Every structure is written in C-alpha cells, then in structure tokens.
Amino acid sequence: MIALSLAEIASVVGGQTHDIPDPSVQVTAPVVRDSREVLPGSLFVAFVGERVDGHDFAAQVVEAGAVAVLASRPVGVPAIVVEDVQTALGALARHVVRRLGATLVALTGSAGKTSTKDLIAQVLRSKAPTVFTPGSLNNEIGLPLTALNATEETRFLVLEMGARGIGHIRYLTELTPPRIGLVLNVGTAHIGEFGGREQIAQAKGELVEALPSAEEGGAAILNADDPLVRAMAGRTKAKVLLFGEGDEADVRAENVRLTDSGQPAFRLCTPSGASDVTMRLYGEHHVSNALAAAAVAHELGMSAEEIATALSEAGSLSRWRMEVTERPDGVTIVNDAYNANPESMRAALRALAAMGRGRRTWAVLGKMAELGDEALAEHDAVGRLAVRLNVGKLVAVGGREASWLQLGAYNEGSWGEESVHVSDAQAAVDLLRSELRPGDVVLVKASRSVGLESVAQALLETGAEGEVAAR
Template sequence: MIALSLAEIADITGGRPHDIPDPSVRISGPVVIDSRQVEAGSLFAAFTGEHVDGHAYAERAVAAGAAAVLAARPVGVPAIVVPDVEKALGALARAVVERLGTDVVALTGSAGKTSTKDLIAQVLQSHAPTVWTPGSLNNEIGLPLTALQATAETRHLVLEMGARGIGHIAYLTGLTPPRIGLVLNVGTAHIGEFGGREQIAQAKGELVEALPAEADGGVAVLNADDLLVRAMSARTKARTVLFGEAEDADVRATEVRMTPGGQPAFTLHTPTGCSDVTLRLYGEHHVSNALAAAAVAHVLGMSAMEIATALSGAGTLSRWRMEVTERADGVTIVNDAYNANPESMRAALRALVAMGGAARATGGRTWAVLGPMAELGDASLAEHDAVGRLAVRLNVSKLVAVGGREASWLQLGAYNEGSWGEESVLVSDAQAAVDLLRSELRPGDVVLVKASRSIGLERVALALLEREGEVADR
C-alpha cells in the first residue's frame, strides 16, 4: 500500500483516533486481517467473525509490529475506531486506488474466474508490474485487501469478483471502480441462491454497467460464445471487445487441438496479428479462459506474439485447481477439489479423458472421484444425475461417488447410463475413497478428484500424494 498517515486513514474512513500519540505516523506495511501476517508498519483490521473476534488479537498485532488497528471499538492499543470495519476497509481501498491511478481490471463469471484471473495476472505481469487477487479472495473483504497491496509502481490491478446475489458485484465495483470489465460466462453455479440463469446474468452484468463510457476509456470484454454474456453489450456505455471461437470475435481461436497429454493448443487471432499458443494447463475449457486473458492483454496494448508467449508460459497460481502431480509409481493425481459446479464438472471430466488418452494405450485407467455440488437448489438431482451419466458417456473407467444423497444421484446417473453397472461405485466418505483407490490403483492410472469446496474432498488427493497436512484458503 502507498504510505498513509494514521490521520489520513482516519479522515478517509471517518474514524476516530484512539490511544494514538502521534497521528503523523505512517502505515508502511500491508493491511492484514490475520495477526499472524503482521509486519512492521502494518495496519491490522479487526473483524468480528462467526467464531473469532479480531479485536481480541489487537494487542498481539501491535506487539508484532502493527502501527495501529482498524477497529469497531477501543482495544487498548493505537487504533482508528470506525462504525463499521468492513466499510472502512472498502473506503480505504477506494481512496488508495484513486490516488494510484492504476488500471483496474475486474472479472466475473459462473465458472473459471480464478483460473482466468491467474492467466491474466501472468500475462500482464510480463508487460508491467501487476497485483492480483490471491486464490479466490473475491468478496467484500478479500477484494479491498488485494487492492491495498498496490503500490506506486503497480500498473495493473486484476480483481476477481464473486456474487451470491443481485447487487453484490455492484457493491464491489463501488469499492474499486474498474476501467476494464470481463464477463466469462453465465452458468448454473449458485443457481439455488439466484433462482435461474437470467438472474445470474442480471447479477454478472452489474460489472459492465459500472464501467466508464467508451469516451472515458471503459472497455467491456465479453464472451462471444455465451449468448447471455454477449447480450450484456446493451447494458454498458463502454467499448465492447468480444472473445471466443465465434467468427465475429475480436480475439478468437482457430485450429483448436489437444496435445497427447491433454493440454490445449490453438492459433490466437487478435486485431494486431496471430500467433500459436500451447498451454501448460489441462483441459479444452482453458481455451476460453486463455482467450479472455488475451482480450484483456490486447486492450492494454500487448501484441499477439507477446500475449501468445506469455500464455504458453503461464501455469497454475491458485492451488487445487486442475493441479496435476505424477507419483513415482506412474499414477497421476489431478486435484481439482477447490470447488465444483455443473459446468466445471463437465470440463474436468473431459480434461480427465483427454489426459487419459495416452495412458489407456498402455493399460492405464481413468478414475473420477466426485463429490456433491452445492447450492444447486431444485436443479440438484438433475445436475448430479447428468454428471454421472456424462462420466459413462465419456468412457471414464470408474466413477467413485463420495458422500450422501447428492453422491448417490451421481452414482445412480452413471448406473442408469452404463451397460453393466460396473462403471461406478458409491462410498460413504473421503477415507473410504482413499482406501478403495489405494487398493486398486496401478501405474498409468489418472485420478481426478473434484467436489464443492465445502465437502473437503481434497483430502483424497492429498492422502494419495501423502500430503495430508496441507490446507488451502477458504
């Protein structure tokens, strides 16, 4: 963050200095909400959560080097006391971004946000200093914390925006107004909360509505292959740039193909030229993500060759998203257990089959270890059944459905689609899945592990890799 005095922060947040002997002291370190992450000169924001009250850690934070605490009440150490810590953090983020004048790129979508954000970050970082959302910290707390990492050297600020209802993205764009807004797709993630795809489209489109007009530099980057996203061009005064495989897309792909290992390759076309790309990521669905990143990079002045080179070198920054590891015995584990929805499940299954192509030639098998998809509402039974059926249609060797009711729907779909009923099995929990796989896996097998984050199915992948102690951000 750019250095600000405690007096300036109090003015920005509408707070009251408390136990601060010198208001001219400047915050020179990061803004954090975890006292364990405090560095010298930090500002510690004390949030009251469901299980932990950050105010109880205020003294520890200051002892560790924090210059002050952003708090909702006096805490016995230097603090700026505000009516609402969350709103104060957002106000501080907006003020810092406005002072920096950096280009803000915001993106949203039902699926692929984090993978695409990671691609954009790596491509833009090759061009100029870039700050981006770590992991999936895309809410009203994570977004301002990311923005506050920007410094005077930062040219690009890439922010992932999530939504669980109408108005959420509008609120986030108010914290850090974007100049470039990217909408990836409108799917069925959280459809149980939204009520339907039209409502999801309404929510995602709040991003393009928040963009400045074309005359003021606003650019909406929209998926030409998704009709609900393409239609959002009517909801913005910004310039529209289309990406996709459609012939009228400004940034598009031709000659899409898969390498023997399941990595996509294609020819990238932009208004400045064309160049070949071979991604290090797995699954054809990453072509659309890569095109989205390319479109943003094109808007920010990068050439087709620069973009293609950066895309071809980009990897996975966020954990447990198609994270591929080959064991010493030749078994490949694909840990995609961070989250799941019907679209990402289908994409992951297709990626598994592509990766298993070479393995099958030498007797290897493909295993889909799948758990429930959350927040699907009335569509849950049909969507789980459809994923189970797709696993069989794609000729996945074995579906291992893990869990209770929703998992039974996965298994039943596969059973009803299969010809002899041996394509699937239902197990009660993660440990049961681990026990089954340990007894049956053989060299050359490829194992996909995927479910909604709340299920914690990453434990299967970590156990198979003997990494049970690892954790991820939630």
Template sequence: MIALTLSEIASIVSGQMFDIPDPGRQVTGPVVIDSREVRPDGLFAAFQGEHVDGHDYAQRAVEAGAAAVLAARPVGVPAIVVEDVEAALGALARAVVGRLGATVVALTGSAGKTSTKDLIAQLLQRLAPTVWTPGSFNNEIGLPLTALTADEGTRHLVLEMGARGVGHIRYLAELTPPRIGAVLNVGAAHIGEFGSREQIALAKGELAEALPAAAEGGVAVLNADDPLVRAMSSRTKARTVLFGEAEDADVRAEDVRLTETGQPSFTLRTPTGCSGVTLRLYGEHHVSNALAAAAVAHELGMPVDEIAQALSEAGQLSRWRMEVTERSDGVTVVNDAYNANPDSMRAALRALAAMGGAPRANGGRTWAVLGRMAELGEESLAEHDAVGRLAVRLNVSKLVAVGGLEARWLDMGAKNEGSWGEESVHVSDAQAAIDLLRSELRPGDVVLVKASRSVGLERVALELLDSAGEGEVAGR
C-alpha cells in the first residue's frame, strides 16, 4: 500500500483513534482480514463473521506487527474505530486508488472472468508494474483489499468484478473507478438470483455505465459475439472497442482451430496488424478470453506481435481452472472444479472432447466427472439434463454424475439422449467417484472434474493426483 499515517487513515475513513501512541506512524504493509497474514506495519481489518469475530484476534495482529486494527469497537490495542468496517475499507481503497495515478482496468462477465483477468495481468505486466485480483477476490471486500496492495510504482490495476444482484458492480466501480472496462458475456450463471439474462445484463452493464467519457479516456471493451453485451455500447459514454469473431470486431480471431491437445490457435487481427497465437490454455472458449485481453493491451499501447507472443506464453495463474496434469501412468486429470455454470460446463466438455481426440496411448477414453451447478433457480433441472445430453453428443466416453437431485438429472439426460447403459453412472458423493475412477482408469484416459465450488469436487482431482504422484502441470 502507499504510505499513509494512522491519522491520515482515520481521517479518510471517518474513524476515531483508540490506544494509538503515535498517530504519525506510517502504514506501509498490506491490509488484511486474516490475522495470520499480518505483515510489519500493515493494517488488520476486523470483520464480524458468521462463526469468527476478527476483533478477537486484534491482539494477535498487533503482536505480529500490525500498526493498528480497523475495527467496529475499541479492542484494547491501537485501533481506528468506525461504524462499518466494510464501508471504511472501501473508502480507504477509493482514496488510495485516487492517489495512485495508475490505469484501472475492470472486467466482469458471467463466465471466464478469472481466466481473462489472469491473461490481462500477464500482458500488462510486460508494459509496466501491474497489480491484479488474486483468484476470484472480486466482491466488496476482496476488491478493495486488492486495490490496497498497489503502491507508488503501480501503473496498471486489473480488477475482476463480480455481482450477486443489480447495483453491486456500480458500487465496486465507485470504489475503484476504472478507465477501461471489459464485459465478457452474459450467461446463465446466477440466473436463479437474477431471474433472467436481461437482469444479468442490466447488472453487468453497470461497468460500461461507470466508465468516463471517451474524451476523458474511457474505453468500453465489449464482446461483439454476445448480443446482450454488444448492446451495452448504448449505455456508455466511453469509446467502444468490440472483440470477438464477428467481422466488425475491432480485435478479432480468424482461422480458429484447436491443436491435437485441445489448445486454441488463431490469427489475432487488430486495427494495427495481425499475428498468430497458440494458447497454452485448453478449450476454444479461451479464444474469447484472449481477445478481450488483447483488446485491453492494444488500448494501452502494446504492439500486436508482442500481444500475440505474450498470449502464447501466458498460463493459468488461478487454481482449479482447466488445470491440466498428466500423471506418471499416462492418465491426464483436468481440474476445473473451482466453479461451474451451464456456459462454462459446455465449454469444458468441448475442451475434454478435443483433448480426447488427440492420439493417446492404448486408445484412452474421456471421463466427465460432473456435479451440481448452483444458483440456476427454476432452470436448474433442465440445464443439468442439457449438460448430460451434450456429453453424449460430444462422444464423451464416460459420464460420472456426482451428488443429489441435479446429478441424477445429469445422468438421466445422458441416458435419455444416447440410450447409454454403463457409459453414464450416478454416484452419491466424491468418495464414491474416487473409488470408481481408481478401479477403472487406465493409461491414456483424460478425466475432467467440474462442479460448482460448493460441491467440493476438487477433492476428486486432488485424490487422483495424490494417489498416483503428480506429473507435469501443463497450460499454467
């Protein structure tokens, strides 16, 4: 974080200082919400959680080197006390970002946010010091914490913005006002909470609305291939840059194809030229992600040849997102278990099918180990049925549906589509899936593991790797 005194922080957050012997002490370390992560001269923000109260760890945080605690009540150690710790954290982030002089790049979308954020970060750090969202730290607590890791040397701040309802992205954009905003897509993720794709588009489009006018440098990077995203050009005063495979896209992909191992290859065309790209990531859905990243980098002055080279060298920075590991016995495990929605599930299945099409030892098979997709509301059962049917259409060798009612619909959809017998099986939990796979996997097989985060299906992938010894991780 940029250096601020405790008295400056208290003024920014409208807080009162308690038990602070030196108001001029500078905070230069990070702001954290876990006392175990405190660093010398940092700030510990104490949150009241459902099961744990951060105020109980104030003493530990100060003993670990925290200059003070941002708290909702006096805690017997140096503290800045505020009415609302979350609001204070946001106010501090807003003040710090205002002093940085860095270009803030924000992105949102129903799917692909984290992968695209990772790509943008890897491109922009070639231009200048860059700070970006770790993992999916994209809410009203995670976003300001990320912003507060930036310092005087930071030139690019890349922030992923999530939303659970209308107004959320507007709030996040107020905390860290972006100059460049990218909207990737509008899908079915969280449709149970929003009610419709149109409502999702209303929420995602708040990013376009938050951008400064074109005369002030505002740029809206929009997906030309998604009608609901393309329409957001009417909701922004910023200059619009379209990306996609559409002929009128400013940054587009031509001659898209997949390598034998399922990695996308294409010609990247920009207003200043074109160059070839072969991604290290798996699945054709990453083409759109790469184009969004390329559009941002192009706007910030990176030449097209450098963009293409950087994209071709970029890996996945965040765990459990199409994380491909080949075991020593030739079995390939694809851990995509961080989250799932209908769009990302379809993309992952297509990637699995492409990977299974490559020449493999002993005629390897493709396995889709799938679990529940959460927050789909009334569409849930139909969407799970459709995913099961898609697995059949893509000639996936084996479907293992894990869990309760939704998993039964995955299994039933597959069997109804293809009259499958033993090719599709429903199991009760992750352990049952692990036992089945351990007994039946053979060299050359490719196993995709995917479900919503709440299912915890990453255990299957991790157990498969632990039981055989990890091999080389590809595409990272």
C-alpha cells in the first residue's frame, strides 16, 4: 500500500481514532482482514463474520506488527473506529486508487474470469510492475483489499469483478474506476439468481457503462464471438476493441490447433502485427482467454511479438483451475475443482478429450450450483456431452444433481459401467484407487461447495511413491 498516516486514513474513512498515541504513524504494509497475514506496518480490518469476529484478534495483530485496527467499536489497542467497516474499506480503496498513477484494468464475465485475469497480469508484468486480484477475490471486500496492495511503483492494476445481481459491478466500479473494461462472455453461471441471460448481460454491461469516454482514454474490450457481449458496444462512450476468432475481430486467432498434449497453439493477429503462440495451459477454451489478454496488452502499447512471448510463457497462477499433475505411475490428474458452471464444465470436458487422445479418460463431476430452474437440463446436457466426447468413464459424485449427470450420460448411450453415480468424494476415491491404471487421465470438477478437490488430492497422495512432477 502507498504510505498513509493513521490521521489521513481516519479522515478519508470518516472514522474516530482510539488509543492512538501518534496519529502521524504510517501504514506501510498491506491492508489485511486475516490475522495470519499481518506484517509490521499493516492495517488490520476487523470484519464480523458468521463464525469469527475480527475484533477478537485486535490485540494479537497489534502485537504482530499492525499499526492499527479498522474497527466498528473500540478494541483496547490503536484503532480507527467507523460505523461500517466495509464502507470504510471501500472509501480507502477509492482514495488510494485516485492517488496512484496506475492504469486500472477491470474484467468480468460468466466464465474464465480468473484464468483470463491471471493471463493479463502475466503479460502486463512483463512490461511493468503489476498488481492483480489473487485467486477470485472479486467482490466488495476482495476487490478493495487488492487495490490497496498497489504501491507507488505499480503501473497496472488488474481487478476481477464478480456479480450476483444488478448493480453489483456498478458499485465495484465506483470503488475502483477502471480505464479499460473487458467483458468475456455472458453464460449461465448464477442464472438462478439473475433470472436469465439477458439479466446477466445487463449486470455485466455495467462495467462498460462506467468507463471514461474514448477522448478521456476509456477502452471497452468486448468478445466479438458472443452476441450479448458485442451488443454492449452501444452502452459505452469508450473506444471499442473486439477480440475473437472471426475476421471482424480487431484481435483474433488464426490456425487454432491443439498440441499432442492438449495445449492450444495459434497465430495471434493484432492491428500492430502477428506472432505465433503456444500456450502452457490446457484446453482450447484458453484461446479466447488469451485473445482477451492480448487485446488489453495491445491497448496498452505492447507489440504482437511481446504479447505472444508473454502468453507462451504464462502458466496457471490460481489453484485448482485445470491444474495438471502427472503421477510417477503415469496417471494424469486434472484438478479443475475450484468451481463449475455449464460453460466451464463443457470446456473442461473438451480439454479432457484432447488431452486423452489414445489414453483412457475419466470425468469425476459433481453439482453445478445456482442454476435455478435450468439445473436439471444443464446437468443432463453435461452428462450427454461426456458421452459424445467419448470420455471413457463418468463418475457423478453427490446427490440429486449428480444423478442427473449420470442419467444424461445413460440416455445419450452410456451403459454398463461407463457411467456411475457414487454418494460422496470418498466413494469416488475408493472407486478410482481400485480401477486407475498407468496412462489414465482424470478430470475432477464441480462447484466449490462440493469440495471435489479432496478427490484430486487423495489421488495424488495415492500415487506419490517418489517425486510427483507437476507440468
């Protein structure tokens, strides 16, 4: 964080200082909400959660080096007391962003946000110091905490923005106003909460509505291959730059193919030139993510060659997202268990099919949450797709939604033991331990609440007879 005195912070957030002997003392380390992340010079933000009250850790964090606590009540140690901690955190982030000389890039979409954010960050940091959202901390708490990690040296600030309703992204853009806004796609993630894809498009488009005009440097980067996203061009005063695989896209891919190991390769074409890319990530769906990142980098002045080199060197920065590990016995585990929606589930299955050419493939799948009335149809469709892609065996894990996955596979033509429904993660582990053989490829994917990452971890521990080589 840029250095700010406690007196200045109190003024910015409209708070009262308590037990602070010297208000000129500065916060010089990250602002954190987890007591385990406190460093000397930190400001600790005390949130009241369902199970834990951050105020209870006030003395502990000050002893660990925090200069003060941002709190909603006095805590007996140096504190800035405010009426609402979340509102105060947002106000502090807005103040810091205004002070920075950094270019703020924001992105949203129904699927691929975190993977694309990681690609953008890796491309831009090859050019200049870059701060970006860790993992998928893309809400009204995670976003300002990320912004507050920026320092005087930061030149690019890349922020992922999530939404669970109309107005959410508008609020986030008020906290951290972007100059460049990227919309990836409009899918069916959280459709049960939004009520339909048109409502999702309305919410995602709040990002481009918040951008400055083209004359002021605003740029909206839109997916030309998604009609609902492309239509957002009419909702912004910013310059519009299209990315996609069609000829009309300003930044596009030609000669898209997959390597023998399932990694995408293509010719990157930008208005400033073209260059070849071979990615380290797995699955053709990363081509669209890479094009989005390339469009951002092009807008910020990078050449096609610079962008292609950075994309070819980029890896996965966030855990449990197409995390590919090969066991010593030749079994490959693809841990994509962080989250799931219909679009990302289809992309993962296609990646599995590409990686498994000539090998036996397993899809260990669980519930996709928050689909509302679309849940039955979407789970059925994923089960059917597994069969169409010739996945060797579908293991559907969990309750009702998992049974719909298995039923879809059965109705598409799966029979015998090609698809099976098991009750929980441990049952899946037991099955796989008994049936996996060298050369098999196993995809593990479900919504975060299912916790299927435990299946991938157990399978890696099973095969850990010596070094496990992560690719």
